[in-house]
Amino acid sequence: DILLTQSPAILSVSPGERVSFSCRASQSIGTSIHWYQQRTNGSPRLLIKYASESISGIPSRFSGSGSGTDFTLSINSVESEDIADYYCQQSNSWPTTFGAGTKLELK
Amino acid sequence: EVKLVESGGGLVQPGGSLRLSCATSGFTFTDYYMSWVRQPPGKALEWLGFIRNKANGYTTEYSASVKGRFTISRDNSQSILYLQMNTLRAEDSATYYCARVTGPFAYWGQGTLVTVSA
Numbered sequence: 001d002i003l004l005t006q007s008p009a010i011l012s013v014s015p016g017e018r019v020s021f022s023c024r025a026s027q028s029i030g031t032s033i034h035w036y037q038q039r040t041n042g043s044p045r046l047l048i049k050y051a052s053e054s055i056s057g058i059p060s061r062f063s064g065s066g067s068g069t070d071f072t073l074s075i076n077s078v079e080s081e082d083i084a085d086y087y088c089q090q091s092n093s094w095p096t097t098f099g100a101g102t103k104l105e106l107k
Numbered sequence: 108e109v110k111l112v113e114s115g116g117g118l119v120q121p122g123g124s125l126r127l128s129c130a131t132s133g134f135t136f137t138d139y140y141m142s143w144v145r146q147p148p149g150k151a152l153e154w155l156g157f158i159r160n161k162a163n164g165y166t167t168e169y170s171a172s173v174k175g176r177f178t179i180s181r182d183n184s185q186s187i188l189y190l191q192m193n194t195l196r197a198e199d200s201a202t203y204y205c206a207r208v209t210g211p212f213a214y215w216g217q218g219t220l221v222t223v224s225a
Contacts, residue, residue, distance in 0.1 A: 034212070036152075043204060043215040049210065049211040049213075050211075089211070089212070095154060095170055095171075096154050097154065098151055100151045101152075
């Protein structure tokens, strides 16, 4: 199975700051990585698909990059509503796997 | 509007069984793979399995952690996805989500909580 390692486990930011989340795959997966946001007591919400493709309805401050084994989700200017857990998921090979997540908190 | 609504969760004793349902609307159900994902309290998401679409014969795949105990099925006439869970263990306690699959999991339900405890 492909292991996805997300770092750091916790990110502390102030509103307006730029923040980046890392997801590293245990083997090359091309661009088959997807990013989700999960607010407290909420369901996961797809933010970015295939490493960098935007999703309708998702604010433009969210962007993704990377290929192969190293991927990044960025939030250009954090807002209070962005406080949540963020997960990456790979669909390059079965079984699909999720990372352990990064918690975004306010300073 | 795409909607996924899970139901059927609750408290069950170890060794017991439970069937979860996921009622869907707003899309052509038979065109899509459908999946179940769970999340223990305070922990990460775990993919459990999926059932393929009509074009791929509605076949199934499972994670190693639930293979042989859990069964995914679908009622295509009513656009409902099911998860039959047998021989439940304490570590199966989690919120269970259904999701529509196209590579990414584009749509999710609100989840249903399963608690396995004596």
